[in-house]
Amino acid sequence: QVQLQESGPGLVEPSGTLSLTCAVSGGSMRSFNWWSWVRQSPGKGLEWIGEIYHSGSTNYNPSLKSRVTISVDKSKNQFSLKLSSVTAADTAVYFCARGGPDGMDVWGQGTTVTVSS
Amino acid sequence: QSVLTQPRSVSGSPGQSVTISCIGITSDVGGYDYVSWYQQHPGKAPKIMIYDANKRPSGVPDRFSGSKSGNTASLTISGLQAEDEADYYCCSYAGSYTPYVFGTGTKVTVL
Numbered sequence: 001q002v003q004l005q006e007s008g009p010g011l012v013e014p015s016g017t018l019s020l021t022c023a024v025s026g027g028s029m030r031s032f033n034w035w036s037w038v039r040q041s042p043g044k045g046l047e048w049i050g051e052i053y054h055s056g057s058t059n060y061n062p063s064l065k066s067r068v069t070i071s072v073d074k075s076k077n078q079f080s081l082k083l084s085s086v087t088a089a090d091t092a093v094y095f096c097a098r099g100g101p102d103g104m105d106v107w108g109q110g111t112t113v114t115v116s117s
Numbered sequence: 118q119s120v121l122t123q124p125r126s127v128s129g130s131p132g133q134s135v136t137i138s139c140i141g142i143t144s145d146v147g148g149y150d151y152v153s154w155y156q157q158h159p160g161k162a163p164k165i166m167i168y169d170a171n172k173r174p175s176g177v178p179d180r181f182s183g184s185k186s187g188n189t190a191s192l193t194i195s196g197l198q199a200e201d202e203a204d205y206y207c208c209s210y211a212g213s214y215t216p217y218v219f220g221t222g223t224k225v226t227v228l
Binding site for chain 1: 151155161165174208215221
């Protein structure tokens with residue numbers, strides 16, 4: 001079955017850019033429509049960051065839109081998240097997930113990103 | 118972007134039923150049947166329990182059920198079991214401008 005695995009630096013300096021990749025295994029990204037990023041700040045709830053269609057169309061959370069870019073690399077069967085101008089408030093566990101309006105049915109294990117100098 | 122309102126916590130004894138509410142507005146919960154529910158154990162990724170307001174994915178026990186009326190969605194756990202102790206989040210589709218909004222989360226405690 002489809003599995004997702006996040007990867008990327010665990011520590012990012014303030015004002016820098018957070019970059020994460022989600023590798024999709026066990027199936028092609030083309031076989032499903034939407035792929036999302038979700039984050040969870042320490043002790044807090046889930047926050048939807050944005051999504052990408054396998055063709056490359058994107059939707060973003062308006063509160064993060066000015067700083068977020070999600071892209072897809074179909075040749076590597078993976079998609080990526082870039083979040084610029086990070087602050088301590090961006091410290092969180094970042095999850096990638098497969099899903100659309102029907103819900104997110106497959107999730108990565110999550111990766112912790114700390115923003116600190 | 119609005120956040121869906123859930124009770125901070127609910128509790129029940131083994132075998133009892135608990136219901137978690139998820140209150141939104143007409144542009145999210147009230148406007149679409151695209152409500153999903155997620156169970157999250159500490160340190161783990163969320164797991165989908167309900168989608169399309171009342172459908173259960175394969176493998177989810179039938180003691181989990183979902184419903185929706187107006188701007189409020191609900192998740193009911195019948196026959197509460199120790200392993201159901203976790204955090205639960207609702208999520209609603211909210212249109213093309215702000216596709217998804219999550220609830221505030223509810224901690225379910227099995228007494």
